[in-house]
Amino acid sequence: MEDKFIYTDKERKLSYQILDELKDTLDKSFLENDLPMLQVQLKDSVAKNTIHRNVFGLNPILCSLQTAAIAVKDIGLKRDSVIAILLHQSVQDGYITLEDIDNRFGKSVAKIIHGLIRIQTLYQKNPIIESENFRNLLLSFAEDMRVILIMIADRVNLMRQIRDAEDKEAQHKVAEEASYLYAPLAHKLGLYQLKRELEDLSLKYLEHDAYYLIKDKLNATKASRDAYINQFIAPVRERLTAGGLRFHIKGRTKSIHSIWQKMKKQKCGFEGIYDLFAIRIILDAPLEKEKIQCWQAYSIVTDMYQPNPKRLRDWLSVPKSNGYECLHITVLGPEKKWVEVQIRTERMDEIAEHGLAAHWRYKGIKEEGGLDDWLASIRAALEAGDNLEVMDQFKSDLYEKEIYVFTPKGDLLKFPKGATILDFAYHIHSKVGNQCVGGKINAKNVSLRTELHSGDTVEILTSATQKPKAEWLKIVKSSRAKAKIRLALKETQIKDGLYAKELLERRFKNKKIEIEESTMGHLLRKLGFKEVSEFYKQVADEKLDPNYIIEEYQKVYNHDHNLNQPKETESAENFEFENPTNEFLKKNDDVLVIDKNLKGLDFSLAKCCHPIYGDPVFGFVTVNGGIKIHRTDCPNAPEMRKRFGYRIVKARWSGKGSSQYAITLRVIGNDDIGIVSNITNVISKDEKIVMRSINIDSHDGLFSGNLVVLLDDNSKLNMLIKKLRTVKGVKQVTRI
Known part of the structure; x- marks a missing residue:
C-alpha cells in the first residue's frame, strides 16, 4: 500500500508564510475567489492523497509556493503565473482538467499550464539537453514566454533545495540541466542574478572540490579585499561628490x-x-542626463587611475541585445592592481539585475536577428500592457520559421517550417533519402510528403527498390535535401544515359550501321530534343523505340549524303560556264556573275565594305578597267550611284560559297569579368568560323573592340552576330 502524504508542521508553517507574502505582493492582482478556490484545491489534493513527494523527498506544494515566490520577487510574474505554478501538477496527475482550470481561473492560466505540461513531454523523449537546438525548441514549444520564466524559477528553487540530497545521481542530473540549459536561458533573458545563482550551485554539485576551494579562498581574503575596495573607493567618492553627482x-x-x-x-x-x-x-540621474553623467563619472575615474583602453566596453551607446546598458572600464588601482569599474544609472542597474522584468517599466531596445529579435518583440508586448498578461496573444517568430524534431535516439534536429519526412530522411544520409518510401511520426505510419511539427519523434522507412524522382524537389523545403536530390537525379541520368547509349550502339551494330555524330545531331533536332541527356533518358525509359530511331537515322543520313531518289535530267542550257583558268576560281568555287552574261572578268572585292558570299552586291568599273565588288549597303554606294551611275554594273553570287572571308565586327558593352571569355566561347563553338584577332579597350565601365573572323558566307555572319548579341553584357554588335 502506498504511503500517505504527510504535511509536516515545519512545511505547513513555511507554506502559510510564503502564501501571506504572495497575498501582500499580489493583493490587487488576485480576483475575489482566487485564493479560496486555490486553498480548497490544494487541501483536497492533500486529503485525497493525490500528491507525492519527488525523488528528493520534497513537498511538491511547498516547492510550488517557493517557485511562485521566486517568480514574483525576482522575475515579476503576476496572478496567472502563480496560479499556474500551484495547480499544474494537479492537472498533470489528472486530478483536475484544463477545462476546469479555464472555467475557474480563466484561459490565460489554462494556457500556461498546457505549456508546462507540453514541456514535460519533451523530457520524456530523453533529449540531449546541452544542445542549442533543445534550448530553441523549448522557447518555440512553450508558445507563452511565462512558461519559460516559470521553468527557470522552478529550477532555481530546486537547486536551492537539493543541497543535502542523498540521491547524488539525481542531484548531478539536475545540476547538469541547470548548467547547460537553464543558466543560458536566464542569460538570454537578462536574468543575471538567477543565472549567477544557477551557475554557482551547479558548480557546487558537479565540481564540489573546486567550488569549496574558491569559496574558502574568497572567505580567507575577504578582509584584505574589503580594505582594498575601501581604499580604492574613498578618493573616487570624494571626486564624484565634488563633481555634483548623486550616486552610491x-x-x-x-x-x-x-x-x-x-x-x-x-x-x-x-x-x-x-x-x-x-x-x-x-x-541617480534623470533619463535625459543619463549618458552625460555616466561619461562625466568615466572622466573622473580615468583622471585618477590609468585606464586600459583595450578593456573599455561601451554598452551605453549601443546596448546589448538583451537590453543591458553600462560602461565597463579597467583601471590600474593602488598597489598596481587592475580593478574593473562599472558605471551605470539606477534604471540601468535594475535592468541589469532583473533583466526582462525591468523592461516592463522601461523602454525596450530595438534589436536585429533571430532570437534577439524575438525577445525584443516580447519586451514591446510587455510595454504595451505594462504587465505579462499581454503574452496571451504573443506568438514567437522563431516558432513560425523553424521546427525541431527528435530522432528515435533523442537527438534533436532543426528544419525550416514546412519540412517533410523526406527532408528528415536526407538529413540523416543521402542513401536513406534516396530509398525513402515513408516514415513514422510519433509511432504512426505516414507518407514521405507528411509535414513535420516541433516536438515530433520521426523514424524513416526505406526500400531498396525506391529511386529519387524529379517531383521530390517540390516536396522538400531544406536546401540540403534539394541539393542531394538533384545530385541523385544527375547520377541516375548519367547511368540511364550510358545504358541507353550502349543499347543503341548494339542495335546499330546489329544492323551494320555506322553512327555518325553529325547525322545523330541532325536526328536529335528533327525529333525535337535540345539535350542529348533527355534523348537517352527517353530511350532508357522505353518511351522511344530503338527500331524507330534507326529508321529515322537512315532517312536523315540519306538526305545529308544525297542518297535519296535521283534528280530528273536537266538541260545543259541551265548550267553556267565556269572558267577554270581564272586564278580566283582555282582557289574557291564562289562564282560572281557580272552584268547578266559577262563572266571571267578581272574583279576584286572592295575594302571599304568587305563583301562576302551571300551579300547583295554590285560592280563598279574602275579607271584601269577592272571591277570592284561593293555591297549594296556600302557607305560609298549612294555617292557612286549619284556621280558615276554609268560605271555601275549588276553582279550576283553563284556556286556553293566555300571561300573564307575576313570580316571585322565592332562590339560594345559593359566591362564585366569574363566578357572576353564569353565572346570567344561563342565563336569557338562553331567549327566553320575562325577567329583571327580580338582587340578590346575598357573605359569607365564600358568596353569596345574589334573582332576579326574568317567565315564563308553572310548567313553564318548573321547567325554569329545574333549569338554575340545574346552574350550577357554585350550591348551592340555591328559589321564594319
Missing part, C-alpha cells in the same frame, strides 16, 4: 563559477586571478 558605490566580487572558468581558461591558480572584484558606480 558597491563593490562586487566575481561569482565562484566565473572565477573557476577564468582559472581553467588561463590555466592558473586562484592567486593568478587579479580582477576578482568590480566596483560599481550607480548614478
Whole structure:
C-alpha cells in the first residue's frame, strides 16, 4: 500500500508564510475567489492523497509556493503565473482538467499550464539537453514566454533545495540541466542574478572540490579585499561628490563559477586571478542626463587611475541585445592592481539585475536577428500592457520559421517550417533519402510528403527498390535535401544515359550501321530534343523505340549524303560556264556573275565594305578597267550611284560559297569579368568560323573592340552576330 502524504508542521508553517507574502505582493492582482478556490484545491489534493513527494523527498506544494515566490520577487510574474505554478501538477496527475482550470481561473492560466505540461513531454523523449537546438525548441514549444520564466524559477528553487540530497545521481542530473540549459536561458533573458545563482550551485554539485576551494579562498581574503575596495573607493567618492553627482558605490566580487572558468581558461591558480572584484558606480540621474553623467563619472575615474583602453566596453551607446546598458572600464588601482569599474544609472542597474522584468517599466531596445529579435518583440508586448498578461496573444517568430524534431535516439534536429519526412530522411544520409518510401511520426505510419511539427519523434522507412524522382524537389523545403536530390537525379541520368547509349550502339551494330555524330545531331533536332541527356533518358525509359530511331537515322543520313531518289535530267542550257583558268576560281568555287552574261572578268572585292558570299552586291568599273565588288549597303554606294551611275554594273553570287572571308565586327558593352571569355566561347563553338584577332579597350565601365573572323558566307555572319548579341553584357554588335 502506498504511503500517505504527510504535511509536516515545519512545511505547513513555511507554506502559510510564503502564501501571506504572495497575498501582500499580489493583493490587487488576485480576483475575489482566487485564493479560496486555490486553498480548497490544494487541501483536497492533500486529503485525497493525490500528491507525492519527488525523488528528493520534497513537498511538491511547498516547492510550488517557493517557485511562485521566486517568480514574483525576482522575475515579476503576476496572478496567472502563480496560479499556474500551484495547480499544474494537479492537472498533470489528472486530478483536475484544463477545462476546469479555464472555467475557474480563466484561459490565460489554462494556457500556461498546457505549456508546462507540453514541456514535460519533451523530457520524456530523453533529449540531449546541452544542445542549442533543445534550448530553441523549448522557447518555440512553450508558445507563452511565462512558461519559460516559470521553468527557470522552478529550477532555481530546486537547486536551492537539493543541497543535502542523498540521491547524488539525481542531484548531478539536475545540476547538469541547470548548467547547460537553464543558466543560458536566464542569460538570454537578462536574468543575471538567477543565472549567477544557477551557475554557482551547479558548480557546487558537479565540481564540489573546486567550488569549496574558491569559496574558502574568497572567505580567507575577504578582509584584505574589503580594505582594498575601501581604499580604492574613498578618493573616487570624494571626486564624484565634488563633481555634483548623486550616486552610491558597491563593490562586487566575481561569482565562484566565473572565477573557476577564468582559472581553467588561463590555466592558473586562484592567486593568478587579479580582477576578482568590480566596483560599481550607480548614478541617480534623470533619463535625459543619463549618458552625460555616466561619461562625466568615466572622466573622473580615468583622471585618477590609468585606464586600459583595450578593456573599455561601451554598452551605453549601443546596448546589448538583451537590453543591458553600462560602461565597463579597467583601471590600474593602488598597489598596481587592475580593478574593473562599472558605471551605470539606477534604471540601468535594475535592468541589469532583473533583466526582462525591468523592461516592463522601461523602454525596450530595438534589436536585429533571430532570437534577439524575438525577445525584443516580447519586451514591446510587455510595454504595451505594462504587465505579462499581454503574452496571451504573443506568438514567437522563431516558432513560425523553424521546427525541431527528435530522432528515435533523442537527438534533436532543426528544419525550416514546412519540412517533410523526406527532408528528415536526407538529413540523416543521402542513401536513406534516396530509398525513402515513408516514415513514422510519433509511432504512426505516414507518407514521405507528411509535414513535420516541433516536438515530433520521426523514424524513416526505406526500400531498396525506391529511386529519387524529379517531383521530390517540390516536396522538400531544406536546401540540403534539394541539393542531394538533384545530385541523385544527375547520377541516375548519367547511368540511364550510358545504358541507353550502349543499347543503341548494339542495335546499330546489329544492323551494320555506322553512327555518325553529325547525322545523330541532325536526328536529335528533327525529333525535337535540345539535350542529348533527355534523348537517352527517353530511350532508357522505353518511351522511344530503338527500331524507330534507326529508321529515322537512315532517312536523315540519306538526305545529308544525297542518297535519296535521283534528280530528273536537266538541260545543259541551265548550267553556267565556269572558267577554270581564272586564278580566283582555282582557289574557291564562289562564282560572281557580272552584268547578266559577262563572266571571267578581272574583279576584286572592295575594302571599304568587305563583301562576302551571300551579300547583295554590285560592280563598279574602275579607271584601269577592272571591277570592284561593293555591297549594296556600302557607305560609298549612294555617292557612286549619284556621280558615276554609268560605271555601275549588276553582279550576283553563284556556286556553293566555300571561300573564307575576313570580316571585322565592332562590339560594345559593359566591362564585366569574363566578357572576353564569353565572346570567344561563342565563336569557338562553331567549327566553320575562325577567329583571327580580338582587340578590346575598357573605359569607365564600358568596353569596345574589334573582332576579326574568317567565315564563308553572310548567313553564318548573321547567325554569329545574333549569338554575340545574346552574350550577357554585350550591348551592340555591328559589321564594319
